[in-house]
Amino acid sequence: MSSEYLAVDIGASSGRHIVGTVDNKKINMTETYRFENGLIEKNGHKCWDIENLKNSVIAGIKETLKRGFYPETLGIDTWAVDFVLLDKNDEIIGDAVAYRDSRTNGICEELEKLKVISFRELYSKTGIQYQKFNTIYQLFALKKEHPDYFEKAETFLMIPDYLNFVLTGVKANEYTNATTTALVNAKTGDWDFEIIDRLGLPGHIFQEIQMPGTPLGRLRPEIASETGADIEVILPATHDTGSAFLSVPAKNDTSVFLSSGTWSLMGVENREAIASDASRAANFTNEGGYEHRFRYLKNIMGLWMNQNVRRELDPKPAFPDLIASAQKFSDIKTTVDVDDERFLAPVSMIDEIKKACAEKNEPIPDETGAVMQVIYNSLADDYAKTVKQLEKLTGKKFTCIIVVGGGSQDKYLNKLTSEASGLPVYCGPVEGTALGNLIVQFIHAGEFEDLKEARKAVSIMKQ
Known part of the structure; x- marks a missing residue:
């Protein structure tokens, strides 16, 4: 009987428990x-329901055993950058x-103005791109709002670190997620303690x-x-993108990887960080892997935009229906800047896209399909x-794009x-993040000798 391993893969909208086995070098999930x-409104902020996450992880372990x-x-893997502080009694x-x-909002500029650290210097040290929500900015914002929290704080744990602590009682910061703080x-x-200081x-x-x-420990007796x-x-790459990249079987070193989900993360693997001025200006990141x-x-x-369009509609259509609605407006060629912060948390994604098109003097029909086509x-x-x-910054010529994650199922987007790129698109596993989590386990x-052997077991197909 094959040994069994469990990946707990938690995204911004849902989580899943997936059991993996290996039989004759073939992976089964x-x-x-x-x-x-999802997010909840609490004390004037958008927050995660940590209690629900904790209970769901435990409930999923129970159900896994119940199913034999x-x-x-x-x-466990989750998204990056978010964290909790614990006091001396290990309470949040x-x-x-x-x-x-x-x-x-405005924290990066404030750090520059106060001469604490410029983004240029920060990037040269950490190689992490600017996102206004990077942990470094969250911590400084929290310190401004609640300086007393840091007088009480004994422990900093990122979200998967905290869930691991709940299960094992062991406190540790895992590397791939820690790097997204822009403090490594x-x-x-x-940790760059000079920046922290x-x-x-x-x-x-x-x-x-x-x-x-790294083995972290066994479940606490009470769990x-x-x-x-x-x-x-076991610590996988606890940052979901770090896990997703492990499930991408590169055809060669001229492949571009695209982890497609709520966020789209597009890039390559390197052995050294690229923290040049040109890289900083292009806002590429060097996350630990x-x-x-x-x-x-x-x-x-990424598909956050699609998800928000669907969320606004009543009744909520299935995603295949949204895709079909876009195809009816395939003659529309209008684009918007998907990286504009206006799309990060708009009151209405549909209205925001229409406004962005109007500002370019390219108004679109008042139809959901037209909005989807623009996305x-x-x-x-x-x-x-x-x-x-990527070609300019790495000096490489790329020959294909390999997509993993839920977005790999969207044939229209892949087409x-x-x-647009002039490159063939290949599809890896839909549950790429969970698979990458399992690969580390x-x-x-000893099911696989190394990552190279594990990646050979992951099949891909041309889209």
Whole structure:
């Protein structure tokens, strides 16, 4: 009987528990549990419901065993940048404010004005692109609003770090997620305490950085008793994009990877960070990856735009119906800048897109399909431009795009992407993030010798 491993993969809108096995180097995956996730309004901020996340992770372990699976190890991945602070009693201080909250508006400019640190210097040290919600800006915003929190704080944990702590009682900051804080030095791979000190943050709250593949510990006795499980928790690449990139079987070193979901993350793997002025100006990021690789990529707004259009409609159409509605307006060639912050958390995505088109003197019909076509045009156009930027910054000529994640199922978007970029588009696994999470567990267990062998087991097909 094959050994079983459990990936808990949590995104901004939902989470899933997926069991993986390896038989004769063939990977099998079975979903055992799925739950909703989303933002809640709390104390004037957009927050994550941490209690719900914690309970859902535990409920999913229970359900996995109920369905007859007995995983030997477990790994958790989530989105990046968000965190909690714990006091001396390990209780959460305040709320788990989400990256889409407005509290970080103007913080980067304020740090420059106060001469704490310029973005130019920050990028040269960390290689992390500017996003107004980067953890460094969230921490400074929190310090302004609640300076007393840092007087009480004993521990800084990112969201997956906290869930791991709930399960095991062990505190650790995992490398791939830690790098997204813009507080990790790209050369040393460790916290840059000079930056932390300049921000006026207490250095002792940051934990030792641990690499993917590190065994964290077994379930706490009370969790083991509640779930009926005796599982060892392993650190995967806890940043979901870090896990997703592990599931991409590169055809060669001239492939561009695209993790397509709520966000689109497009880039390549490098052994060294690229923190040049040209890279900073293009706003590419060097996020930490498995085995100290760097995911050199650009964050693109992604299917968040589609999700918000659907959320506004009543009744809510199925995504295939939204795609079909766009195809009816395929003659529309209008695009908008999908990376504009106006699309990060608009009151109405539909209205915001229409306004953006009108501002360009390119009004579109008052139809959902027209809005969807503009989104598709804009994403495909951004992907094509990103490939060109990557070629210029890396000095490579790319020959194909490999898409993983939920967006790999969108044949219309993949078609437009191929047309805009002039490159063939190949599709990897839909559950790419969960698979990447499992791959780290497989390697730790000896199912595969290394990442190269594991990637050979991941099949792809031409779109």
